[in-house]
Amino acid sequence: MGLGAYVAVSAALFGLGIICILVRRNVLYVLMGIEMILNAANINFVAFNRFGDNGLDGRMFAIFTIILAAAEAAVALAIVLNIFHLFNSIKPSEADLLRE
Amino acid sequence: MAFLEFNAGFDYGLLLAVPFIPLFGYALQIAFRKKLPFGDKILTGGMGIVMAITVYMAFKAIFHHGDEPFFHESAREGHFFKWFYTVMEWDDPKNVAAGILYDPLGAVLLAVVGIVSFCVHLYSQGYMHGDKRYNIFFANISLFTFAMLSLVLSDNILFFFIFWEIMGLMSYLLIGHFSHDPDNVYFHRWATWASKKAFLTTRVGDVCLLIGMLMFFGWTDPELGRACNSFRFTDLWAHSQAVVEANNGQFPVWMTVAGLFTFGGTVGKSAQFPLHIWLPDAMAGPTPVSAMIHAATMVAAGVFLLGRMFPLFSPEVLTVVTIIGATTALFAATIGMTAWDLKAVLAWSTISQLGFMVAAVGLGGVVAGMFHMTTHAFFKACLFLSAGSVIHACHHEQDMHKMGGLRKHLPITFWCMTICTLAIAGVPFFSGFYSKDMILLAGWEGILGSQFDGWKLYATLALSLAAILTAFYMFRMVFLTFFGEYRGDVSEGHGHGHDDHGHGHDDHHDHHEVEHAEDGGIAHGHPGPVPVEVPWKMATALCILAFLGMFSGDFWLLDLQFWNIYHPHAWFEHMATLDTLYPNVSGWLGERFPEPDAHTAHVAHNYAFFGSVFLIAPLGIFLAYFLYVRRRDLPAKITGALGIVYETVRDKYYIDQVINATVIKPSVAFGRLLKLIDERLVDGLVLLVGAINKQLGVVSAAFDRIVVDGLVNFVGLVSQTFGAVSRLLQTGRVQQYAAFAVGGALLTAAWLILS
Numbered sequence: 009m010g011l012g013a014y015v016a017v018s019a020a021l022f023g024l025g026i027i028c029i030l031v032r033r034n035v036l037y038v039l040m041g042i043e044m045i046l047n048a049a050n051i052n053f054v055a056f057n058r059f060g061d062n063g064l065d066g067r068m069f070a071i072f073t074i075i076l077a078a079a080e081a082a083v084a085l086a087i088v089l090n091i092f093h094l095f096n097s098i099k100p101s102e103a104d105l106l107r108e
Numbered sequence: 109m110a111f112l113e114f115n116a117g118f119d120y121g122l123l124l125a126v127p128f129i130p131l132f133g134y135a136l137q138i139a140f141r142k143k144l145p146f147g148d149k150i151l152t153g154g155m156g157i158v159m160a161i162t163v164y165m166a167f168k169a170i171f172h173h174g175d176e177p178f179f180h181e182s183a184r185e186g187h188f189f190k191w192f193y194t195v196m197e198w199d200d201p202k203n204v205a206a207g208i209l210y211d212p213l214g215a216v217l218l219a220v221v222g223i224v225s226f227c228v229h230l231y232s233q234g235y236m237h238g239d240k241r242y243n244i245f246f247a248n249i250s251l252f253t254f255a256m257l258s259l260v261l262s263d264n265i266l267f268f269f270i271f272w273e274i275m276g277l278m279s280y281l282l283i284g285h286f287s288h289d290p291d292n293v294y295f296h297r298w299a300t301w302a303s304k305k306a307f308l309t310t311r312v313g314d315v316c317l318l319i320g321m322l323m324f325f326g327w328t329d330p331e332l333g334r335a336c337n338s339f340r341f342t343d344l345w346a347h348s349q350a351v352v353e354a355n356n357g358q359f360p361v362w363m364t365v366a367g368l369f370t371f372g373g374t375v376g377k378s379a380q381f382p383l384h385i386w387l388p389d390a391m392a393g394p395t396p397v398s399a400m401i402h403a404a405t406m407v408a409a410g411v412f413l414l415g416r417m418f419p420l421f422s423p424e425v426l427t428v429v430t431i432i433g434a435t436t437a438l439f440a441a442t443i444g445m446t447a448w449d450l451k452a453v454l455a456w457s458t459i460s461q462l463g464f465m466v467a468a469v470g471l472g473g474v475v476a477g478m479f480h481m482t483t484h485a486f487f488k489a490c491l492f493l494s495a496g497s498v499i500h501a502c503h504h505e506q507d508m509h510k511m512g513g514l515r516k517h518l519p520i521t522f523w524c525m526t527i528c529t530l531a532i533a534g535v536p537f538f539s540g541f542y543s544k545d546m547i548l549l550a551g552w553e554g555i556l557g558s559q560f561d562g563w564k565l566y567a568t569l570a571l572s573l574a575a576i577l578t579a580f581y582m583f584r585m586v587f588l589t590f591f592g593e594y595r596g597d598v599s600e601g602h603g604h605g606h607d608d609h610g611h612g613h614d615d616h617h618d619h620h621e622v623e624h625a626e627d628g629g630i631a632h633g634h635p636g637p638v639p640v641e642v643p644w645k646m647a648t649a650l651c652i653l654a655f656l657g658m659f660s661g662d663f664w665l666l667d668l669q670f671w672n673i674y675h676p677h678a679w680f681e682h683m684a685t686l687d688t689l690y691p692n693v694s695g696w697l698g699e700r701f702p703e704p705d706a707h708t709a710h711v712a713h714n715y716a717f718f719g720s721v722f723l724i725a726p727l728g729i730f731l732a733y734f735l736y737v738r739r740r741d742l743p744a745k746i747t748g749a750l751g752i753v754y755e756t757v758r759d760k761y762y763i764d765q766v767i768n769a770t771v772i773k774p775s776v777a778f779g780r781l782l783k784l785i786d787e788r789l790v791d792g793l794v795l796l797v798g799a800i801n802k803q804l805g806v807v808s809a810a811f812d813r814i815v816v817d818g819l820v821n822f823v824g825l826v827s828q829t830f831g832a833v834s835r836l837l838q839t840g841r842v843q844q845y846a847a848f849a850v851g852g853a854l855l856t857a858a859w860l861i862l863s
Binding site for chain 1: 839842
């Protein structure tokens with residue numbers, strides 16, 4: 009299996025993540041979409057590290073990204089909690105205060 | 109006699125004091141008004157000093173002997189007032205230097221003015237007693253006297269004109285004296301109207317004089333090549349001679365035109381036809397004013413002007429002067445016969461006598477004219493003051509219907525008036541005889557001499573007829589006033605003195621005023637006690653003037669040396685001839701007005717002298733006696749028989765109406781037209797401009813509202829619309845934003861890949 013398969017998986021995962029972010033009506037799915045996109049990026053990092061000639065940098069970035077995703081998930085869940093408190097709902101379509 | 113020699117160093121100062129004493133009196137009186145104690149007596153005393161000086165100075169002229177003529181021009185001797193002074197040479201034409209001209213003519217007129225003014229001041233103390241504006245009256249007649257004395261002394265026509273105008277103003281103020289006194293309703297409205305009429309009518313003549321004198325001053329004669337450029341009389345005379353000599357002995361046309369304009373000044377001031385209309389109405393003023401201004405001095409100034417400007421007049425001008433003068437003399441005399449107002453008779457008589465003087469100047473008898481001016485001043489002033497006494501005694505009654513028999517009540521007035529009536533009628537040995545005889549002599553010399561003209565014949569016959577009429581209407585006045593029975597209303601119960609005029613009779617007077625306002629009608633007094641003689645001050649003034657009215661023609665009683673029945677006017681001719689009046693052009697005037705040969709002179713003298721002695725005065729007096737003493741029923745029959753002729757004369761030939769219709773009405777109509785043009789056209793234009801502006805403003809406002817506001821609103825609308833559209837994108841939904849971002853990224857990516 010060459011690099012193309014990895015990238016294809018990564019692109020598919022990215023596309024699914026995007027679609028998940030854009031179309032899901034639950035904010036938790038949106039967060040899951042974000043995780044999928046981060047993981048798509050991780051696949052890319054790892055894949056290009058495996059087929060490239062540049063040490064362990066890609067894998068290091070993937071690990072950083074996983075740590076970042078964990079931190080992001082914590083912050084995001086806190087935001088989701090607050091949104092729920094505020095709107096009594098976790099539908100992203102109802103949290104439209106940015107319009108103001 | 110040294111004190112009768114003219115002393116240049118001292119006498120000019122003395123002469124300068126003459127006008128300045130009354131001027132100072134005027135200033136004093138005006139400054140302090142009623143607070144000035146004895147203001148009237150101070151002013152009268154000042155006039156007494158003036159009279160003394162002028163008479164003393166006149167004697168210097170009368171008793172002058174020697175080859176040199178008595179002619180003193182202070183400017184030529186270094187005494188002058190600098191005015192408009194540009195170059196420090198006194199005779200430079202660019203300068204206007206005013207000095208004193210003291211010649212026989214000025215000397216005599218100055219003395220006349222001094223004496224008459226003093227008498228009038230004295231008389232006014234009695235006549236005007238109790239008047240509300242007593243002090244103002246004295247101030248005004250003092251200022252008038254100042255102007256008249258200054259006019260006589262002026263050595264140039266410019267200052268002459270200035271004082272001439274001051275006199276006009278004072279005449280206006282004094283005619284209107286009663287118009288400011290609501291309690292003295294006697295002449296209330298008539299005075300206001302008459303003063304305006306007098307002022308405006310004389311103004312016409314004044315403007316003419318101004319034009320004439322400026323023409324003489326500045327007209328460059330084409331033949332001579334220069335203008336006179338001097339206002340001084342002597343320079344004007346010399347210039348006139350130079351111009352005529354440059355024109356081969358002929359007067360150029362511009363001299364005639366300028367002369368006619370100058371004569372216009374005389375026509376206005378001396379009340380000659382057709383500007384005489386103001387003088388009868390000027391009788392609305394107090395009687396002393398009528399005596400001084402409108403009989404003796406101011407109206408004589410017009411004749412004096414002719415005397416001063418005589419060498420400047422061309423033969424054509426003199427013809428006009430003669431015809432106007434003679435016509436005025438005759439027609440005024442006819443009107444005088446029909447007047448019933450005591451003062452109106454005297455007013456028409458004054459116009460008539462002024463016509464005599466003017467005609468005399470026109471006939472070349474300038475000396476005769478000036479002589480008549482002198483004698484007339486005395487006897488006419490006396491007649492007016494006597495009339496004032498009569499009016500005063502008859503409780504301001506002026507209608508001769510209501511007089512009569514006053515001889516017994518007013519003996520002094522009667523005798524003074526009779527003497528002066530004899531003088532004006534031309535009875536021998538009375539002053540008017542000599543002067544009138546001299547005028548007729550000038551006329552007969554013109555007819556019989558080598559320079560015969562038809563108009564000389566007309567003038568002489570008209571003057572002779574006027575002289576007969578003068579004797580007639582003056583004695584008519586005396587007979588109606590002093591003879592017969594007193595016809596006035598006597599009410600003993602009234603019991604107020606004659607100083608208490610007018611009070612308590614306001615309604616009565618108002619009625620008459622309305623009735624007679626603006627027609628120059630007779631003013632009526634009110635019933636009162638039987639007339640009594642006037643106070644001593646008034647009587648003194650009358651006696652002085654009556655004395656002079658008797659003797660000023662020839663002082664035959666005082667100095668028999670002068671008396672010569674065949675050459676009676678010796679004293680005046682001794683001092684005043686063409687040689688002494690105009691010394692610097694006497695030779696030229698001698699050629700223009702040659703002495704008649706002995707035979708002509710003799711015949712002319714016989715005609716004039718015997719005509720005066722045996723025809724004129726006796727005929728007039730006899731007629732008056734016959735009609736108004738013997739057959740009192742006849743006048744009414746005669747006037748009834750004459751019918752329309754009598755009415756025409758009585759209504760003053762309708763000249764007032766004619767002038768009203770030809771001059772005043774068109775002037776007023778023209779003024780109305782101008783007012784109409786102003787209101788319609790000018791105001792219309794202004795309003796049109798305003799309206800146009802208003803409409804422009806509306807358009808501008810519309811433009812502002814539609815275009816400018818529209819643009820601004822459009823910009824706003826565009827922004828608004830754009831905002832409204834763009835607001836649709838701003839849903840606040842995070843997913844949508846993300847979709848945009850992804851879409852954008854995809855498009856970017858697609859563009860990058862495809863390109």
